[in-house]
Every structure is written in C-alpha cells, then in structure tokens.
Amino acid sequence: MIRFNEHSVFSLLAFILLLSSRVIAVPAATPKPSFVSIPLTPASNSSEELQGPVVLQQHINRGLRRLARMTGRQSPSDYDLLSAIRNRILNLPSGRRSHYKLDKINETLAALHQRLHAKTPGSVATRDEDSVLSTNASSIHNTHLSIEAQDYGYMAQLKIGSNQTVFTLLVDSGSSDLWVPAEGCHGDDGGDCGPHTALGPHVSKTFNATKQPWSINYVSGAVSGYLVRDDVTIAGLKMTAHEFGVATNETKDFTPDSIPFDGLLGTGKDTLSRQGVPTLLTSLYKAKRISAPIISYKLPRWADFKNDGEMTLGGMDPQHYDPKTVVTMKNINTFGYWAVDVGAVQIGSTDLKWSNRTILMDTGTTLMIAPQADVDAIHSHIPGSKRDDSGSWTVPCNMTTVLSLTIGGKKFPLDPRDIAFFQVEGGSPDCMSGIAAGGVGPFYQNNDWLVGDVFLKNVYFSTDDEKNTVTIAKQK
Ligand SMILES: *[C@@H]1O[C@H](CO)[C@@H](O)[C@H](O)[C@H]1NC(C)=O
Ligand SMILES: *[C@@H]1O[C@H](CO)[C@@H](O)[C@H](O)[C@H]1NC(C)=O
Ligand SMILES: *[C@@H]1O[C@H](CO)[C@@H](O)[C@H](O)[C@H]1NC(C)=O
Ligand SMILES: *[C@@H]1O[C@H](CO)[C@@H](O)[C@H](O)[C@H]1NC(C)=O
Ligand SMILES: *[C@@H]1O[C@H](CO)[C@@H](O)[C@H](O)[C@H]1NC(C)=O
Ligand SMILES: *[C@@H]1O[C@H](CO)[C@@H](O)[C@H](O)[C@H]1NC(C)=O
Ligand SMILES: *[C@@H]1O[C@H](CO)[C@@H](O)[C@H](O)[C@H]1NC(C)=O
Numbered sequence: 001m002i003r004f005n006e007h008s009v010f011s012l013l014a015f016i017l018l019l020s021s022r023v024i025a026v027p028a029a030t031p032k033p034s035f036v037s038i039p040l041t042p043a044s045n046s047s048e049e050l051q052g053p054v055v056l057q058q059h060i061n062r063g064l065r066r067l068a069r070m071t072g073r074q075s076p077s078d079y080d081l082l083s084a085i086r087n088r089i090l091n092l093p094s095g096r097r098s099h100y101k102l103d104k105i106n107e108t109l110a111a112l113h114q115r116l117h118a119k120t121p122g123s124v125a126t127r128d129e130d131s132v133l134s135t136n137a138s139s140i141h142n143t144h145l146s147i148e149a150q151d152y153g154y155m156a157q158l159k160i161g162s163n164q165t166v167f168t169l170l171v172d173s174g175s176s177d178l179w180v181p182a183e184g185c186h187g188d189d190g191g192d193c194g195p196h197t198a199l200g201p202h203v204s205k206t207f208n209a210t211k212q213p214w215s216i217n218y219v220s221g222a223v224s225g226y227l228v229r230d231d232v233t234i235a236g237l238k239m240t241a242h243e244f245g246v247a248t249n250e251t252k253d254f255t256p257d258s259i260p261f262d263g264l265l266g267t268g269k270d271t272l273s274r275q276g277v278p279t280l281l282t283s284l285y286k287a288k289r290i291s292a293p294i295i296s297y298k299l300p301r302w303a304d305f306k307n308d309g310e311m312t313l314g315g316m317d318p319q320h321y322d323p324k325t326v327v328t329m330k331n332i333n334t335f336g337y338w339a340v341d342v343g344a345v346q347i348g349s350t351d352l353k354w355s356n357r358t359i360l361m362d363t364g365t366t367l368m369i370a371p372q373a374d375v376d377a378i379h380s381h382i383p384g385s386k387r388d389d390s391g392s393w394t395v396p397c398n399m400t401t402v403l404s405l406t407i408g409g410k411k412f413p414l415d416p417r418d419i420a421f422f423q424v425e426g427g428s429p430d431c432m433s434g435i436a437a438g439g440v441g442p443f444y445q446n447n448d449w450l451v452g453d454v455f456l457k458n459v460y461f462s463t464d465d466e467k468n469t470v471t472i473a474k475q476k
C-alpha cells in the first residue's frame with residue numbers, strides 16, 4: 001500500500017505557491033511512500049512442554065542479561081544464573097525434580113564457581129556482547145538445560161542480491177547489525193552453516209565484497225565474516241549497494257536445522273552497530289526512501305491466532321493504532337536502547353501510587369521484569385495469585401484483573417492473558433506469571449523495569465532515531 005508523506009505533500013504545496021505566479025503547469029510529482037510494512041512472525045513457540053518455574057527462570061535470566069546491557073550495568077554471571085535455575089528445580093515437587101540431572105548441574109556450578117574465582121578482577125562477569133544469543137549452552141550442555149530461554153522473538157523476510165534471494169532474518173531491537181551467511185560459510189563444529197540461505201557471487205551478480213572484516217562475540221561464541229555491498233529489498237523498497245555483513249564463520253548456535261532464521265536484522269540505533277556501518281533504517285532514510293528514521297512494531301499475539309504481526313519502517317501504520325491514544329515520549333536511555341518514564345501503575349481498581357518507574361522496551365524479551373517489591377505489590381491485588389519461596393508468582397490461568405501503565409498521561413491496559421504466561425504444569429488451573437522478579441544480581445535497588453512482549457503485545461510501539469523519541473498507542 002502506498003501512502004503519501006505529509007511532508008512531501010506540504011513541500012509540493014509550498015512549491016506550487018512559490019511558483020504559481022509564473023508557472024502554470026506544475027510537473028507531476030512522484031509520490032514517495034511515507035512508510036513500508038512487512039509481516040513479523042514469531043521465531044518460536046517453545047517452552048510449553050517444559051516445567052513452568054524452570055522455564056520462567058530461563059526467561060528471567062535472558063531478561064536480566066539484556067537489562068544489564070541496556071542500563072550499562074554488569075551482567076550477572078553464568079554461575080548466578082544457573083544457581084537461580086537450580087533453586088527453581090530444588091523447589092519443584094520431587095516427582096518433577098527428577099526430570100533434571102541435578103548432579104550434573106551441581107558439577108557445572110562447581111566448575112563455574114572455580115572459574116569465577118580463578119579469574120583476575122574485572123573479568124569476573126561474562127560480558128554479554130550481544131543481545132540475541134547469550135547462552136553458553138555448550139558449557140552446560142551435559143545438563144540438557146540452557147541457562148536462558150531460547151525464544152528469540154520475531155522474524156521478517158528481506159530480499160538480497162540481483163536474484164532477489166529471500167532471507168528470513170531474526171528482527172532484534174537490541175542490536176544493530178544485518179548479517180546473512182556467506183556462500184561456503186563454516187560452522188565451528190566442522191560442518192557448514194546448515195540449511196540456511198547464503199549470499200555470494202554465485203547467487204548475486206551485484207554482490208560486492210569489501211576486505212573489511214567484522215565479528216560479533218556472543219557469550220556462546222562468535223559470528224564473523226566480511227562486509228559487502230549488495231542490493232537489499234525490504235517491503236518492496238530497494239536499497240542499492242547497501243553495506244552489511246556476510247558471515248563466513250558461525251557457531252553452532254546459528255547453524256542447526258532447528259534455527260528458523262538465516263541471519264539477523266538489528267533494528268536498534270546506529271550507535272549499537274558492531275560492524276560500524278549505518279543500519280538499514282538509517283540508509284533508507286538517508287537515501288530518502290522513507291520519510292523518517294522511524295520503526296514501528298505490531299507484535300502478534302499467539303493466542304489470537306491472527307498472524308498479524310507487522311514491522312513498519314518510516315512511520316506508523318494507521319491500520320494498527322488508535323490515533324486518539326498516541327503518546328510520544330523522550331527516550332531516557334543513553335546506551336542506544338529505548339526507555340520511558342511511567343506516570344502511574346494501576347492493578348484492578350487500585351492505584352499503586354508509583355510515579356517514578358522507568359520501562360525499558362525490548363521486543364527481544366518475553367517477560368516484564370521488575371524489582372521483587374514491585375512484583376509482590378502487583379500480585380497482592382490479583383485474586384488467587386501465589387508466591388513461592390524463590391519469589392516467583394503464579395496467577396489463576398483465567399485471571400481477569402487488569403494491570404495498566406500510565407505513560408505520557410494515557411493509560412495502557414494489559415490483556416490478562418498476557419500475564420497468565422503459561423501453565424505451571426499440564427492440567428493445572430495456575431499459570432506462571434509473566435511479571436517476574438529477577439532473583440539474582442545487583443538490579444533491585446532502583447526502579448527500572450524491563451518490559452518485553454507481555455506488555456508490548458498490548459500496544460503499538462514506535463521509535464524515532466532522529467528525534468530520540470518513543471511513541472506508544474493503543475492497538476486498533
Ligand atoms: C509449536 O511449534 C511446534 C513445532 O516447533 C508445533 O509442532 C506446535 O504445533 C506449535 N504449537 C502450537 C500451539 O501451534
Ligand atoms: C545439588 O546441590 C544442591 C544444593 O547444594 C543439593 O541440595 C542437592 O542435593 C545436590 N544434588 C545432587 C544430585 O548432587
Ligand atoms: C562456553 O562453553 C564452552 C564449552 O564448555 C567453553 O569452551 C567456552 O569457554 C565457554 N565460553 C564462555 C564464554 O564461557
Ligand atoms: C535465481 O533464481 C531462480 C529462481 O529461484 C533460480 O532458478 C536460479 O538458479 C537463480 N540464479 C542464481 C544465479 O542463483
Ligand atoms: C564495489 O564497491 C566499491 C566501493 O567500495 C566501488 O568503488 C566499486 O565500483 C563497486 N564494484 C562494483 C562491481 O559495483
Ligand atoms: C573459519 O572457519 C574456517 C574453516 O573451518 C577456519 O579455518 C577459520 O579459522 C575460521 N575463522 C575464524 C575467525 O574462526
Ligand atoms: C521513587 O521510588 C523509590 C523506590 O520505590 C522511592 O523510595 C522514592 O520515594 C520514589 N521517589 C518519588 C519521588 O516518588
């Protein structure tokens with residue numbers, strides 16, 4: 001769908017007014033689309049078959065690592081995160097505990113503990129370089145349990161090269177690099193990069209390699225390659241000779257058949273780019289292909305079975321939001337992520353009288369993660385909710401209490417289904433709550449909340465790189 005950019009219509013008007021005394025016929029202007037949209041699909045629906053509290057902790061761990069990065073704080077160590085998982089397991093009824101190899105977990109913890117204390121000061125905590133993969137799955141693979149949840153988020157498709165080859169990419173608002181596998185890409189296990197689409201001179205005549213290397217280090221390994229220029233088409237908009245990365249080496253976190261995406265599309269700010277090149281969003285804007293460096297998300301809700309996720313570049317898609325509910329706020333995060341102040345929090349009919357909470361918004365996080373005291377206060381107003389010894393809450397799966405956040409003076413309610421996150425176990429009337437307290441790390445003396453899909457699925461969410469603002473609206 002093509003829509004007119006207000007700004008270009010306005011300029012055209014000014015142009016007509018300016019010249020109208022002399023010019024009679026005005027050349028027809030080619031209208032520029034103000035924005036383009038592409039579908040977003042969930043990359044995974046994992047976790048249903050696993051044990052509620054343990055899966056919850058995996059999600060919390062993933063969130064804590066991201067929160068640390070987004071607020072510039074030290075990331076919790078693998079030891080802390082795995083300890084938190086062990087505590088969850090130890091709290092399970094004995095029948096369910098036996099699913100886990102506690103002896104192996106204990107062994108791994110002992111080894112991690114030793115490593116933690118053997119290191120020189122300053123290198124103690126693992127630095128979480130990138131937000132997408134940060135599980136050292138391999139270091140605890142013998143437990144068949146990863147430290148972090150593997151729900152990656154959402155995927156979109158792009159076309160690259162002279163042959164318009166389709167790539168499925170993981171969209172990550174927490175990083176800013178675009179990469180796809182290179183032809184002949186190697187996995188670190190000695191194999192190739194799996195059944196994933198690759199790019200190179202054999203599939204694209206416009207493929208233009210530079211000698212410039214790049215690498216991105218994940219806690220679990222690395223992806224590296226070189227920079228290239230090639231034509232990238234997103235939602236029908238073609239960027240000629242866009243600069244991005246092809247990966248010649250990938251760790252086995254990316255290569256297996258089970259990984260449903262070929263590479264990554266980072267949608268964060270340029271400042272987060274590790275390849276040191278402008279993002280696709282910036283390039284489209286600089287090339288005047290879109291009218292503003294704005295990116296907007298309508299995340300799909302699994303429970304709605306609508307498959308209506310959408311990412312929009314260049315503006316906000318009026319199909320998806322109610323214009324009466326739009327609020328635009330200054331971004332208060334200084335690290336290249338997105339955060340705004342929350343004016344009030346209401347649960348059911350109770351106003352919690354909180355006026356100084358901050359939410360960091362991240363499409364790559366599942367839960368809402370808040371300080372324990374806040375999490376406890378919220379749940380104390382949800383009838384039937386229960387807290388366990390490790391500080392996590394369950395809620396009745398059929399809960400109807402509405403939590404609302406007031407942002408920019410407007411109230412944004414959450415669908416209770418998003419809080420009743422998933423069943424504690426099959427047949428249980430109780431669900432793990434999607435509002436969780438982090439149980440480890442030095443994150444709880446302040447008012448930062450990390451809000452992922454549990455909240456973001458309820459709103460239309462848009463960011464503007466140039467104005468450094470976040471816009472939120474109710475979905476239509
Ligand atoms: C989740 O994904 C699996 C395959 O990974 C699929 O078999 C299953 O049906 C999906 N669950 C739902 C609820 O669609
Ligand atoms: C693992 O360690 C925990 C905590 O110290 C302990 O309670 C548990 O019995 C240990 N389990 C095994 C199998 O070693
Ligand atoms: C991850 O685990 C592997 C295998 O145990 C190990 O060789 C590697 O050093 C670990 N990486 C980090 C960053 O802990
Ligand atoms: C281009 O795409 C077509 C259709 O998918 C395919 O048949 C052809 O082999 C491709 N060409 C190259 C050079 O990959
Ligand atoms: C490849 O890119 C360089 C710019 O770095 C340019 O000078 C050169 O002409 C390009 N080559 C092709 C074949 O487009
Ligand atoms: C990439 O993989 C190749 C082949 O396995 C290997 O020779 C090379 O050292 C790897 N490069 C990096 C940077 O890991
Ligand atoms: C901000 O929050 C903290 C922690 O909840 C609280 O102690 C403090 O009084 C609050 N400040 C204001 C101005 O509300």
Ligand SMILES: *[C@@H]1O[C@H](CO)[C@@H](O)[C@H](O)[C@H]1NC(C)=O
Pocket residue numbers: 396398400429
């Ligand atoms: C929720 O489910 C419980 C049984 O698990 C039932 O007793 C209760 O009436 C239900 N509440 C609502 C509001 O449907």
